[in-house]
Amino acid sequence: GAGVSQTPSNKVTEKGKYVELRCDPISGHTALYWYRQSLGQGPEFLIYFQGTGAADDSGLPNDRFFAVRPEGSVSTLKIQRTERGDSAVYLCASSESQGKQYFGPGTRLTVL
Amino acid sequence: KQEVTQIPAALSVPEGENLVLNCSFTDSAIYNLQWFRQDPGKGLTSLLLIQSSQREQTSGRLNASLDKSSGRSTLYIAASQPGDSATYLCAVTYSGAGSYQLTFGKGTKLSVIP
Numbered sequence: 289g290a291g292v293s294q295t296p297s298n299k300v301t302e303k304g305k306y307v308e309l310r311c312d313p314i315s316g317h318t319a320l321y322w323y324r325q326s327l328g329q330g331p332e333f334l335i336y337f338q339g340t341g342a343a344d345d346s347g348l349p350n351d352r353f354f355a356v357r358p359e360g361s362v363s364t365l366k367i368q369r370t371e372r373g374d375s376a377v378y379l380c381a382s383s384e385s386q387g388k389q390y391f392g393p394g395t396r397l398t399v400l
Numbered sequence: 401k402q403e404v405t406q407i408p409a410a411l412s413v414p415e416g417e418n419l420v421l422n423c424s425f426t427d428s429a430i431y432n433l434q435w436f437r438q439d440p441g442k443g444l445t446s447l448l449l450i451q452s453s454q455r456e457q458t459s460g461r462l463n464a465s466l467d468k469s470s471g472r473s474t475l476y477i478a479a480s481q482p483g484d485s486a487t488y489l490c491a492v493t494y495s496g497a498g499s500y501q502l503t504f505g506k507g508t509k510l511s512v513i514p
Contacts, residue, residue: 333502
């Protein structure tokens, strides 16, 4: 079956702009995770959804970052007033409750 | 805070050699440990997952071991091939984290020279 998909694959924006990154998880997976990977680093946890609710948002760096999953499937990560330091690859993963996480290809965000 | 360290940061070996990648973690209260492969510009592919009650897992030429008490895991790759060239990431799930989020190391970049 289809894996986790993320759109866009690349996003270039200007400092101060608003961006939305989309994640389509594997069908039937109830858990969804967002991670951020900076150059030369491992991915860092941002937020976890179980169903429609954000069960753990402790990894969000500040209040410019927000994510939703209104119908318990597709999720959108929203970043307001982007800064150059937000440039990174944003990875999404899904799993069956507490199972193995399957990762999407990521969205490379560049803030100029 | 759980921290994961991977040594070495980069490794270059000739084709056919056996090699070991190392991973250490600071808190032994883990739920599981995973090894991932990441190719340039790509997402992560899970290679092996070891539950906290297990000592090792094998898949083809790959063998991963886990020693919870010492906070260490190793990934053994037998008879390396150029196609094995990639960054290998170790990640743990801390049993105290209700979200089962993964905590990653920075990775080991492997180059297998033909």
